[in-house]
Amino acid sequence: MTGLTEQLVADYKRLCDRVADVEAENAALKTQLAGDRAIAHLLQKIGELERDKARLISTVQEQAQMTNRFVEIESELESFANLYVASFQLHSSLRVRTVVRHIRELLVQLVGVRSLGIYVIDDSARHLVPIAADGVDVSALRMIPIRDGGVCDGVEALVERTFSTGMLHVAEGETIGRPAACIPLALEDRAIGAIVVYALLEHKKRFVTVDRELFKLLGAHAAGALVSAHLWGQADGHVPSAEALREMCA
């Protein structure tokens, strides 16, 4: 009997130890499981953050593109405004003096020109004659002979070439050399003069796109505005009759 009791007590103790071991093992497994879940949760979180990061990068890139586009549009708007004002002012007067003043103002105020001369062809003498200037005394400007390819100094050769070819000359890069630009003045399909841009304001180092557009506008419209103003003055402000205009329209 004693032997059986001792055997039972020993079994009981062994079973108790076993239960304790199993409980410990269970606790360890629970901890490990919790750790795995935490890692899985963290991995999920990392994935979400990566997606957020990609979204943010994409948004930042889109914003940068929009900012660039905004700057471009702003610049285009500025160009259109300048061209609109230039065109408006060029044809806003039928007085030669005012038209010339507007041409000078356009170049000085909108482009940043420091000195310029406006020349008109004297067909009989084959000379370009300076009629107005800004930033330089008009009386100091020489007449430029049109020699059809003859030898003359650098500035005169360039002006003559611009006048003869009707091709706008604009100095590329820094405008240290003179002239900085030469604009042929066209009336219908013939050149009747030229505007010579001698120098730019100190801060204006080079021409930009809108400057070239303004030069083209002046080249195409300034001569017309000048001649119209002159004819209007000669006509003493008399408007052609409707009949005369109708006949010319026919």
Place this chain on the structure above:
Amino acid sequence: MTVQYSCLVVEDSPMMRQLLVLALSRLKSLQITEADDGVDGLRKLAAGKFDIILTDINMPIMDGLKLVKRVRSDPAHKDVPIIVITTEGSSEDRQRALQLGANAYITKPIQAPQVIAKVRELLRIDA
């Protein structure tokens, strides 16, 4: 309701005036009045109330510096912000204008965003 501000642009050159008005008209809350020179500017100031003045410096009859001086000595307008428009190389004029009480200056050739930013800053208009 949008707050309305009134702006006086004093400039003798029609071209520059048109450019300034064109730039400022992008601010919808601004009502613009134009004046040909300083005397015309003072006449328009006497006839109305203005929140800001933009003036050129080199003008016939009465230049921008005299205008700034006259505006600052007038109790009715002494606090109105004034922006002077100067040409490059006229730093003396700029300094003189600021000494006389101008709040800011813009150098020609003017750029619309610069004009708008300066007016917004002085009138505290949000972008």
